[in-house]
Amino acid sequence: MNEKRRQLLAGISIAGAGVLLNACRNTATRSGGATNDENKNEGTAPGEAEPLEVTATEDLMREHGILRRALLVYQESAVKLRQDVASVAPDALEKAANLFRVFGEEYHEKKLEELYIFPTVKKVPGAPAGYVDVLLAQHARGREITDYLLSVSQADRIASNSVEPLAKTLESFVRMYEHHAAIEDTVIFPAWKAAIGASELDAMGEKFEEIEHEQFGEDGFEVALKRMEEIEQSLGLSNLDMFTAPPPPAK
């Protein structure tokens, strides 16, 4: 098995990983890099609509969607830790930090943004270029925080005197990365798209898919999504309805 894919799946039981791999093969929903009909129809049952192409910018933004779900896990973990330290299994936190490392830092940040997006945006005169150095510094700070989370979560249980520093670190990371991803989605990615033009954007969509396959063997997004769902489930965070806000106070 591809090493990055193995890392992404780390912690899943062998049987679980097998099911997950098979599920990914059968439900491929992405055909951005497909160059022939056989590839395009992979995973499409008779009568089922063909999967639509994912553009390079959509790809980056849906990766942010996975990372935002990890941030939500961090945010909810900080709340739960303060209420009852035993309610957060270190293992669940470790899995979320591991996903952030493999999918967010080593793939999305290092292989796509730092190699292709930022260098292009930096060369174009205008406001977006001014963000690049800060975004790079935030990638670096994020990696320090992930190192810390991976080390804290090695213990069998989280010590009560670690709760506050851990909860604060989780919250400050969430705050930083929410701002970071929002600027990328609304300023950086549009600036990059405008700089490279339509035909280059198509070519980059295929390039990104090649990189994803090199990193994860198959569809890294699908694997990361399944992984995220498992983590949410293990922490009791998988019911969307529990996050519906209460009504506002009566006037």
Ligand SMILES: [Fe+2]
């Ligand atoms: Fe970034």
Ligand SMILES: [Fe+2]
């Ligand atoms: Fe990003």
